Amino acid sequence: MTSAAVKKFCATCRQHGDVFTCRGCRKAFCAKHIDEHRDTLSKKLENLAEELDLLRNGLNQENEAQSFLSMVDKWEQESIAKICLAAENARTEIQRWIDRNNIEVKIPFERITNELRSCQQTDDYTEIDLRRWTQQLEEYRSKTEKLPIVNIMNDGDSDTIHLIRLGEIIDQMQSDSMTYSTPILDNTSMNIEETTLLVREKFDDVIGSAVLLEDGLIATYSGAWLGDSSIFGINVYSTGTHHIRFRILEKFYDSPFFGIITASQKNKKRVLESVSANGWWNFDFPIVNGEKENRVGKDKIIRAQDDITLTLDCERKQIFVKHHRTKRLLHLPIDLRACPFPWKVLVVLHRRGDSVRIIGGTLSLTRENISSRLSEHRKM
Known part of the structure; x- marks a missing residue:
């Protein structure tokens, strides 16, 4: 002044x-x-x-930062505990298989070997003994080929370990054009972009009345009240182990069929009667080489919104289906004489409104398959 x-x-x-x-x-x-x-x-x-x-005072976030760090420490300890528990369970299962293998294969195999060598040294054997030893040898060879399957699957169960990252909440104020960002800890799965080497499964061809939505991720029966609509995946499988996860959006009476078929036979009208059709129509009733059991009845296990994972183990010529809610796992060996490679995923819907979505899965390749695809990728 x-x-x-x-x-x-x-x-x-x-x-x-x-x-x-x-x-x-x-x-x-x-x-x-x-x-x-x-x-x-x-x-x-x-x-x-x-x-x-x-x-x-608002800028002094040391206490809040310490809270975030404590959350990370807690997440770390919980994740380590889950990993240790999963590893211990895997060790127990593998050791159980080793013990069973010793009892069922190694000990009887050594006994037969000693008997054969003893008879060979004493020259005391006949055609009957040779046939018996040959049959036992085939049985043991079949057992030794059935090795345990060890796969890391992202099946979406509640005990899945999620990654933790720093995200932001953007609050657009209506009174003016200012935006405010508040950091938060977001416990979520990491979203990894799919590489060009791996093609995510989706529905492609249809035989019967069905519509495909969302770029082939959803298939819905659209025909008469009762019938069959066969829907095929876009990929073909000859090597590696593949896991395709489905969600049953709607079902009226029967569960959809989940399984495989030889790619060259997918254009037949009555697909489930094809000799290469293998899988499950209702959870407890398999179809093997196009034939189903006469006792197939109303499915009392699978419900709408249930998740199903179909596993194609090409190396060991077998398929599995897992029902996630009940944690049940079914197994079906595949006869390559009836169902030769390459395979295609097959889903069959039966009643109006039945609907299935592909929600993800993993794709693991053999070393030869990876090398081949890498070579093709380099030429592009």
């Missing part, structure tokens, strides 16, 4: 007399109102100081 008195009008009371001019706003005030003007500036300064204090 300036102390020089001049003959001007007071900006507040408009009285003429001795006034003082403010250096900030350049307005003149009388002796009475210059103090009020000063009080007004003082209150504005105090309000600004309070806002700065609030902002400073």
Whole structure:
């Protein structure tokens, strides 16, 4: 403020007399109102100081940061515990298989070997013994080929370990154009973009009345009240182990058929009667080489919104189906004479409104398959 008195009008009371001019706003005030003007500036300064204090407190997030770090530590310990438990369960299962293999194969095999060598040394054997040893040898060879399957599957169960990352919540304020970002910890699965070497399974060809939606991820029966609509996957499978996960969106009576068929036979009208059709129509009733059991009845296991994973183990010539809600796993060996490679995924819907979605899965390749696809990729 300036102390020089001049003959001007007071900006507040408009009285003429001795006034003082403010250096900030350049307005003149009388002796009475210059103090009020000063009080007004003082209150504005105090309000600004309070806002700065609030902002400073908001910027001091050390306690909140420590809370985030504690959440990460807890997630780490829980994940390690899950991994240790899963590893211990796997060791137990493998050891159980080793013990069973010793009892069922190794010990009897050594006994037969000793008997054969003893008879060979004493020259005491006949055609009957040779046939018996040959039959036993074939049985043991078949057992030794059935090795345990060890796969890492992302099947979406509740005990899946999720990655933890830092995300942001963007709150668009309606009163103005400002946006505010608040960091949060987001416990979610990492989204990895699919490489060009792997093609995610989806529905492709249809025989019968069915519509495909969402770029082939959903198949829905659209024909008469009762009938068969056969829907085929886009991929063909000859090597490796493949896991395709389905969700049953709707079903009226029978469960959809989940299985495989030889790719060259997929154009037949009555697909499930094809000799290469293998899988499950209702959970407990398999179809083997196009033939089903006469006792197939109403499915009492599979419900709408259930998840099913179909596993194609090409290396060991077998398929599996897992029902996630009940955690049941069924197995079906495949006769390549009836169902030769390459295979295609086959889903058959039976009643109007039945609907199935492909929700994901994994695709594991053999070393030869990877090398071949890498070579093709480099040429592109």
